[in-house]
Amino acid sequence: xxxxxxxxxxxxxxxxxxxxxxxxxxxxxxxxxxxxxxxxxxxxxxxxxxxxxxxxxxxxxxxxxxxxxxxxxxxxxxxxxxxxxxxxxxxxxxxxxxxxxxxxxxxxxxxxxxxxxxxxxxxxxxxxxxxxxxxxxxxxxxxxxxxxxxxxxxxxxxxxxxxxxxxxxxxxxxxxxxxxxxxxxxxxxxxxxxxxxxxxxxxxxxxxxxxxxxxxxxxxxxxxxxxxxxxxxxxxxxxxxxxxxxxxxxxxxxxxxxxxxxxxxxxxxxxxxxxxxxxxxxxxxxxxxxxxxxxxxxxxxxxxxxxxxxxxxxxxxx
Amino acid sequence: xxxxxxxxxxxxxxxxxxxxxxxxxxxxxxxxxxxxxxxxxxxxxxxxxxxxxxxxxxxxxxxxxxxxxxxxxxxxxxxxxxxxxxxxxxxxxxxxxxxxxxxxxxxxxxxxxxxxxxxxxxxxxxxxxxxxxxxxxxxxxxxxxxxxxxxxxxxxxxxxxxxxxxxxxxxxxxxxxxxxxxxxxxxxxxxxxxxxxxxxxxxxxxxxxxxxxxxxxxxxxxxxxxxxxxxxxxxxxxxxxxxxxxxxxxxxxxxxxxxxxxxxxxxxxxxxxxxxxxxxxxxxxxxxxxxxxxxxxxxxxxxxxxxxxxxxxxxxxx
Numbered sequence: 001x002x003x004x005x006x007x008x009x010x011x012x013x014x015x016x017x018x019x020x021x022x023x024x025x026x027x028x029x030x031x032x033x034x035x036x037x038x039x040x041x042x043x044x045x046x047x048x049x050x051x052x053x054x055x056x057x058x059x060x061x062x063x064x065x066x067x068x069x070x071x072x073x074x075x076x077x078x079x080x081x082x083x084x085x086x087x088x089x090x091x092x093x094x095x096x097x098x099x100x101x102x103x104x105x106x107x108x109x110x111x112x113x114x115x116x117x118x119x120x121x122x123x124x125x126x127x128x129x130x131x132x133x134x135x136x137x138x139x140x141x142x143x144x145x146x147x148x149x150x151x152x153x154x155x156x157x158x159x160x161x162x163x164x165x166x167x168x169x170x171x172x173x174x175x176x177x178x179x180x181x182x183x184x185x186x187x188x189x190x191x192x193x194x195x196x197x198x199x200x201x202x203x204x205x206x207x208x209x210x211x212x213x214x215x216x217x218x219x220x221x222x223x224x225x226x227x228x229x230x231x232x233x234x235x236x237x238x239x240x241x242x243x244x245x246x247x248x249x250x251x252x253x254x255x256x257x258x259x260x261x262x263x264x265x266x267x268x269x270x271x272x273x274x275x276x277x278x279x280x281x282x283x284x285x286x287x288x289x290x291x292x293x294x295x296x297x298x299x300x301x302x303x304x305x306x307x308x309x310x311x312x313x314x315x316x317x318x
Numbered sequence: 319x320x321x322x323x324x325x326x327x328x329x330x331x332x333x334x335x336x337x338x339x340x341x342x343x344x345x346x347x348x349x350x351x352x353x354x355x356x357x358x359x360x361x362x363x364x365x366x367x368x369x370x371x372x373x374x375x376x377x378x379x380x381x382x383x384x385x386x387x388x389x390x391x392x393x394x395x396x397x398x399x400x401x402x403x404x405x406x407x408x409x410x411x412x413x414x415x416x417x418x419x420x421x422x423x424x425x426x427x428x429x430x431x432x433x434x435x436x437x438x439x440x441x442x443x444x445x446x447x448x449x450x451x452x453x454x455x456x457x458x459x460x461x462x463x464x465x466x467x468x469x470x471x472x473x474x475x476x477x478x479x480x481x482x483x484x485x486x487x488x489x490x491x492x493x494x495x496x497x498x499x500x501x502x503x504x505x506x507x508x509x510x511x512x513x514x515x516x517x518x519x520x521x522x523x524x525x526x527x528x529x530x531x532x533x534x535x536x537x538x539x540x541x542x543x544x545x546x547x548x549x550x551x552x553x554x555x556x557x558x559x560x561x562x563x564x565x566x567x568x569x570x571x572x573x574x575x576x577x578x579x580x581x582x583x584x585x586x587x588x589x590x591x592x593x594x595x596x597x598x599x600x601x602x603x604x605x606x607x608x609x610x611x612x613x614x615x616x617x618x619x620x621x622x623x624x625x626x627x628x629x630x631x632x633x634x635x636x
Binding site for chain 1: 353391448449450452453455456457459467470471474475478479480500501503504506507510511547548551554555
């Protein structure tokens with residue numbers, strides 16, 4: 001039997017199937033990002049998760065695959081902890097690798113993600129490359145957070161006259177329920193310090209752009225350009241040229257929901273790489289971790305298994 | 319006698335002189351930014367400061383001038399608190415207005431500040447205008463914080479290949495004492511969340527630019543451009559044209575210490591406003607608050623008083 005465990009900063013997901021892809025169990029547990037939690041809390045949380053699994057299943061028989069944010073520099077440490085608490089057969093992936101497997105279904109491809117944060121990642125034969133994904137404090141170019149921050153920035157620059165007028169000012173006033181955006185400053189400084197909250201403002205930029213607001217449109221174009229830079233950097237490092245045909249999958253809440261960014265990004269990709277195929281695909285990364293279980297066990301990927309698991313997972317989430 | 323009190327988020331300064339400008343007392347007290355502290359703590363802190371003054375001086379006889387960060391939207395509230403605790407003769411300025419008075423010595427001018435944060439402010443006859451100064455969360459264009467953040471951003475973009483090579487990577491590795499910048503990420507996320515800390519990285523950009531690093535030079539050029547935008551916006555709103563002669567004073571830790579930004583900014587200002595005079599001037603804002611006491615009392619400004627006070631203050635700080 002297969003156990004896939006995905007862990008982010010605030011929560012984790014556990015999906016258990018048999019070797020035919022029949023979903024046996026799904027639940028959510030505490031966060032599992034070792035960088036965020038520190039070693040001690042990480043170990044506590046992983047113990048909790050494993051304990052809950054072991055109530056219903058014999059963990060010695062299971063093959064575990066972990067897709068963990070923060071795993072890239074901590075693989076040894078995490079392996080040590082897992083062994084200590086009695087997990088014998090396991091594989092550790094980063095959250096990015098798990099997402100890559102989920103979207104590509106085991107095939108070589110490039111993925112570009114723009115949700116709260118942003119990154120691109122790709123594999124081609126023995127080459128692997130990642131660009132971006134350094135986090136909100138100084139990176140996350142073209143992400144929902146980046147777009148939301150620009151919305152605030154440009155709105156205030158417009159208020160004091162450094163740039164032209166934008167409908168964003170009015171739309172943000174409506175959101176914050178103030179008659180002048182300056183009055184929202186204390187609210188912004190108390191509630192918009194978290195990237196996730198700021199990323200929500202990206203939808204306002206989308207709506208304003210649809211209404212023809214030039215500054216909003218500019219922000220979205222800049223975002224698409226940053227996302228293209230990520231894809232292009234990965235493609236170059238995978239030694240791809242304009243002759244190669246290759247799949248690029250876009251994912252993440254921002255990129256999936258803002259058609260105009262998707263379209264501009266596609267245009268830019270096809271201009272430089274005319275044989276690429278770009279499409280939006282949202283499959284949760286836990287499916288990738290589960291697929292890794294299958295790969296470890298059978299040393300291959302099975303597309304029917306993948307389909308079955310996705311269906312079963314969707315059913316479970318209903 | 320005159321009491322000038324300047325208050326920021328974490329500390330305040332108190333300067334007491336007689337009407338001839340002879341410094342009688344100087345001390346530092348707790349923070350006095352009402353937005354940061356909230357009403358209750360603000361009142362507690364101001365009481366502490368006033369109590370300390372009243373130990374040595376009769377506060378009823380004194381004329382008080384406050385230069386307070388966070389005062390712009392809270393003047394009435396602050397006045398109410400001051401009256402309640404027994405301060406009778408007072409005037410409240412924002413920290414920006416106090417700095418303006420200190421630098422211009424009572425004359426019309428524009429000031430542009432780039433320290434941790436950034437803003438420009440000017441007065442001309444009855445016109446007043448401010449641009450920028452909305453804070454680090456989404457503004458502070460061209461500030462030390464903004465430059466430091468770009469340094470991190472571009473260094474990581476350079477590492478993953480989104481932009482060309484930059485010496486910033488090596489310089490930051492030296493600072494963080496790591497052999498690869500990626501290893502500094504946990505440190506950056508734990509210690510560089512405060513704008514003040516990130517602003518310190520601006521000096522690394524300065525040094526790298528001096529060594530001929532193109533990306534560092536680009537960051538400094540962009541910073542100068544953003545600072546020019548602030549000055550230009552204020553100048554336009556003060557109805558100044560290329561025929562007008564006017565003083566612009568640059569101030570703040572970043573702008574005062576990075577000659578190349580000063581030079582580019584001057585060039586840009588003189589290109590559009592050939593009759594302007596731009597110079598760096600650093601006089602603490604508390605001198606402005608004290609000058610306001612003089613102005614309230616005598617309904618004019620006296621340059622000898624100003625000189626005497628600056629000298630006395632410098633002596634006191636030694």
